[in-house]
Each structure stands twice: as C-alpha cells, then as structure tokens.
Amino acid sequence: MEQILKVGKCYLDKSGAARIYIPLGLVQALKWNNLEDIVLIKSGKSIEILSQKDYNIHEENI
Structure with a gap:
C-alpha cells in the first residue's frame, strides 16, 4: 500500500x-x-539524511 506524506x-x-x-x-x-x-x-539517484543539528539548519532559515 502506498502512502503519501506531507x-x-x-x-x-x-x-x-x-x-x-x-x-x-x-x-x-x-x-x-x-x-x-x-x-x-536528493541529488541525482541518491538520498542523504542529515539532522538539522549536523547540517546547522534552523527552521527559520529554510
């Protein structure tokens, strides 16, 4: 069964x-x-998972 995530x-x-x-x-x-x-x-055929902490991203910067 396929699910769609928002x-x-x-x-x-x-x-x-x-x-x-x-x-x-x-x-x-x-x-x-x-x-x-x-x-x-997602870059090309690969998907990389990073935490916000590791990537130094905060929601207000996205």
Missing part, C-alpha cells in the same frame, strides 16, 4: 539538489530513532 518544506540548494525538511513529529511517526528534525537531500 512534509514541511522543500527547496533547491545552490547546487540544484532538492532538500526536503521533515518536522520532528513526522520523523517520530516514521519511527526514526532520531530526536530532532531531519533534512532529506
């Missing part, structure tokens, strides 16, 4: 990679073991 924000960075901001509540709903918001970065 994410907080999506944007392109300077390199043209798509970055998707996922709020903490959704991260917990997806059962990630991370206790902070995360950012998914």
Whole structure:
C-alpha cells in the first residue's frame, strides 16, 4: 500500500539538489530513532539524511 506524506518544506540548494525538511513529529511517526528534525537531500539517484543539528539548519532559515 502506498502512502503519501506531507512534509514541511522543500527547496533547491545552490547546487540544484532538492532538500526536503521533515518536522520532528513526522520523523517520530516514521519511527526514526532520531530526536530532532531531519533534512532529506536528493541529488541525482541518491538520498542523504542529515539532522538539522549536523547540517546547522534552523527552521527559520529554510
């Protein structure tokens, strides 16, 4: 069964990679073991998952 998730924000960075901001509540709903918001970065065929803390991103900057 396919599910559609509504994410907080999506944007392109300077390199043209798509970055998707996922709020903490959704991260917990997806059962990630991370206790902070995360950012998914899609570039080409790969997707990288970074925490806001590791990437130094704050919601007001997105």
